[in-house]
Amino acid sequence: METEKMRHEIVTSNPDVDVRFYLSKDEGSYVSPHWHNSLEIVYVIKGKVVLNLPRGVKVTASDGEFFMANPREIHSVLAEKNEALVLQIPQRFYDKYVPSMHLRRFFVDMHPGDEVERTKLERLKKIFTDMYVIYDVRPEGYLLRFNSLLYELLFTLIHSYSEKLLQRDFERDDKYFNRLKDIMDFIDENHAYGISTAVIAEKFGYNPDYMARFFKKYMNCTVTDYIYLVRIGYVHRALVNTNDSVADIFERHGCTNHHLAMKYFRNQYGCTPREHRKKEQSKYKT
Incomplete structure (x- = not known):
């Protein structure tokens, strides 16, 4: 994508x-x-x-x-x-x-x-x-x-x-969408740093518990889930497009909790980063 x-x-x-x-x-x-x-x-x-x-x-x-x-x-x-x-x-x-x-x-x-x-x-x-x-x-x-x-x-x-939809219902949904879009933009732009629910809530002036519930309701995943999904997306692109080591790629994209990052990567791709890189590289071999 x-x-x-x-x-x-x-x-x-x-x-x-x-x-x-x-x-x-x-x-x-x-x-x-x-x-x-x-x-x-x-x-x-x-x-x-x-x-x-x-x-x-x-x-x-x-x-x-x-x-x-x-x-x-x-x-x-x-x-x-x-x-x-x-x-x-x-x-x-x-x-x-x-x-x-x-x-x-x-x-x-x-x-x-x-x-x-x-x-x-x-x-x-x-x-x-x-x-x-x-x-x-x-x-x-x-x-x-x-x-x-x-x-x-x-x-x-x-x-x-x-x-x-009634105009008022459209405006309500649009308001929620724009809130989420701003949060998603912030996560994308700051995924390499140590961001958390508390950090994001403070940035946008929300109570952390409220923001966590609001995000889960409309995104079907927790804030932590989404942060790591974004990070893993960047990791995937770097694995495919560079020869950098997995450790360097993880560090560059905020995956400081190696165990947690590996868990999310396995859940999404069904293998380790090294196995995934090998699989992707094999597609281009003659």
Whole structure:
């Protein structure tokens, strides 16, 4: 995942369309809490993916199922081996057509009890798979068909798979988001130092206990968890892109508690840093 900061995923559109759309093949991974200014829809072809959302909400998608992450919604992803179609629709794209789109929250019930709803869901899946087929084959005029399917998908999502927030509810959620964003920025910028819940709470004028509860509620992890997830992300990049020793990399990125850092690294990558570096380097050997 390419990021300017660990918390904000930068979504780059495909060169020929105004959205990002691709087939993802994942051997199993964990993406730490992040957000983006795009509506993200993931259709799992095979495998299993778990989406963790604010307030402890967890969505599991298996073969033939969707999940959605709304714009500016902090989420993490835990994936087993899977293949999935990923569509990310930037806010600037849909704002041109639906000015009040920022007030909408999208969701999908993958197990509707009503026959009409099941039919609508199958239609939604077909639109999605048709988009992939036309974009993969690319016959003459493929952009006409792809964009018509994209517009149909958005229209369907707006009228069947979304609800419109009241302005006051949107402003409340936006306030919480901005608080978290500031905390996440601070952690990213200061991950190499000895930061803690108490240090962060003092920086932003919060009671430490309140901040710990608030962070856990909306991030689905503790402040310490998140600090180490950020550090481990930087460690991973340094392992892959430099020949520096593991000890030097740990020290440079604030992993002074070696035992704890190793625990988080193993939890995320399933091996030690040295084993992970060896595995990554082997991919480039001929």
